[in-house]
């Protein structure tokens with residue numbers, strides 16, 4: 244049996260209207276005093292959810308500042324500038340309310356405010372040496388699972404490269420999963436973020452680092468996504484589908500914390516870094532071709548996944564792993580997200596450079612169940628051009 248270690252948040256609140264519990268968490272941690280930074284982005288701020296949280300915590304005596312300027316898929320310099328703008332304000336607590344970019348930024352900020360002289364690039368070089376100020380993460384998309392992971396993903400502007408900072412100190416102590424915060428998510432984002440969660444679950448399930456803990460979560464999370472992603476895409480107000488997706492996304496994050504994503508995320512990073520293709524969309528484009536590439540190395544695992552989601556073989560399928568890969572492909576197609584790299588301005592002559600960049604993501608490629616050569620990666624990019 245594969246040995247494993249898993250990290251997880253200390254307390255997780257799940258359910259409708261659980262954001263109302265945030266003041267209670269603060270009171271327990273801080274008494275009724277302290278300065279709280281609430282970090283979000285303009286899209287989430289437009290929903291009014293962060294402002295509601297601010298009102299609730301102000302009513303309990305906390306001094307609060309709301310910053311809604313976190314950019315989508317931030318550069319390391321964006322995070323450094325944010326740290327510079329708040330470091331003298333002596334915040335005791337951070338609340339991140341948003342998608343993966345906001346939560347990753349909040350996680351980095353929590354440690355950078357303690358390690359006063361550090362920058363994001365110095366964390367990349369030297370690692371994270373201490374835990375940050377306490378934090379609560381409130382995901383408003385169901386995809387990245389950032390609320391459960393020890394990772395923070397940022398883009399290095401000069402290298403046009405997307406990279407991950409990984410440390411147990413980045414696992415937040417408190418998480419609030421309230422499906423009502425995801426009800427306003429547009430269908431295109433529901434699709435892209437939901438497929439990102441599916442990638443986390445399936446990549447972790449077939450990863451060389453898969454283990455009994457991650458398998459348990461990966462199979463159940465995959466079942467939840469096949470039950471609910473299309474429903475949430477068609478009807479964003481379906482609270483049960485939204486709840487299932489939020490749970491599946493959280494399970495995906497927990498899987499990452501004990502197993503690892505593999506080739507989909509490795510090949511996706513250069514697409515996000517150099518061409519700014521949204522993370523979930525890049526993963527969605529890559530998912531089916533990479534499942535097809537890996538299938539013969541993980542037939543038994545995919546058969547188990549097929550059984551779990553209750554699919555049957557078609558005439559001519561030699562086994563259920565083929566039916567499973569086909570079902571994944573059909574789900575991606577049904578969600579109407581872009582399917583070709585050329586839609587993002589990528590040309591054939593760009594593929595060698597993309598391939599070189601993907602090969603550098605050895606942290607993830609080394610966990611793929613099948614080795615991937617330069618030619619393997621190049622031919623996958625060519626197939627989806």
Ligand SMILES: [Fe+2]
Pocket residue numbers: 387439442443508522526
């Ligand atoms: Fe992801």
